[in-house]
Amino acid sequence: MKVITPHDWKPWPTPREFQKLCSNADGLFHYAATALQWIEDQIDEHGRACQSWVFNNLTQEGGLSQLEDLYKLVLTSFENIDNLPRNEQRRRARLASFRHVMGTVLVLQEQLTISQIIALLADIPMGNLDVRHFLQQMRSVLIPSTITLFEEATPQIHKSFRDYIMGVHAPAExxxxxxxxxxxxxxxxxxxxVKAGSQSDVVVRYSARHWCQHLRKAVEGGTTWEDERMWNLLGEMVKEAVFDVWKAYSWSIFLDVAAAGWGLLKVRSKYEGES
Structure with missing residues (x-):
């Protein structure tokens, strides 16, 4: 069994704290695994400073009896939406980046490792979010506790968290x-x-194979019509220099660009007609 408590913290947790955690888990292994991983993350992030409050957060007001409460605790450890922000613009950027990274992990069409996901999401400005640090912070809901090599791990999100974060119970933010x-x-x-050669072969292959599938599903939801950057990227895709690099991965790239562009035009026309 992996030891997560620093050797000089004994006696911690106290028998009472440990018993409370066991009682909250109530035989549900995923609760216990997620809670212990979250505690380890807090130790890594805050060191000895968290010793006085980490179990209190898990056991406040009679204890967390449901996974949804634990998941909210994990999320608000990233951004505490219950408190007023010091900088509203920075909070909006962090939450938007949260939805970008977590959303990508949830809709990936094939498995990628953490390091490959970081490479795929290189377009997220470091000033908004350090993707690697974020994934490390969220590992309690992303990666089984038995995995030790973080960047080589493949996210395996539990169905209960997927249902929570994509359903009606998660905070709107x-x-x-x-x-x-x-x-x-x-x-x-x-x-x-369009940044040919700047990523690993695996990321290149994934991007070339699946960008259109992702875009088509987005267009079906009517979420893309006003994003000018997408139009610019599609324009870059049909340039000879870009196509010469990526034709090895997708011979149907022109058809993909045309199909996606046509879908975008239909969605844009629909919204402009309603405005």
Whole structure:
């Protein structure tokens, strides 16, 4: 069994704290695994400073008896939406980046490792979010606790968290909309495509194979009509220099660009007609 408590913290947790955690888990392994991973993350992030409050947060007001409460605790450890922000613009940027990264992880069409996901999402400005640090912070809901090599791990999101974050129970600030997640992922893929040779072969292959699938699903949800960057990226895709690099991955790239562009035009026309 992996030891997460620093050797000089004994006796911690106290028997009472440990018993409370066991009682809250109530035989549900995923609760216990997620809670312990979250505690480990807080130790890594805050060191000894968290010793006095980490179990209190887990056991406040009679304890967290449901996974939804635990998931909200994990999310608000990233951005505490219950408190007024010091900088509203920065909070909006962080939450938008949260939805971008988490949404991409949720809608990936094939498995990628953490390091490959970081490469795929290179279009997220570091000033908004350090993607690697964020994924490390969210590992309690992304990666099984048995995995030790973080960047080589493949996210395996539990169905209960997927249902929570994409359903009606998650706070609106963290809620992932499927169509919007596909749109942001498609745009990240296209950013990789037009920056030929800047990413690993696996990321290149994923982007070339799946950008259109993501975009089509986004268009079906009507989420893409007003994004000018997407139009610019599609224009870049049909340039000879870009096509010469990516034709090895997708011979149907012109058909994909045409189909996606036509879908975007139909959605844009629909919204302009209603305005």
């Amino acid at each position: 963290f809620h992932i909309l499927t169509g919007h997640a596909h749109f942001l992922t498609a745009k990240s893929c296209l950013e990789d495509v």
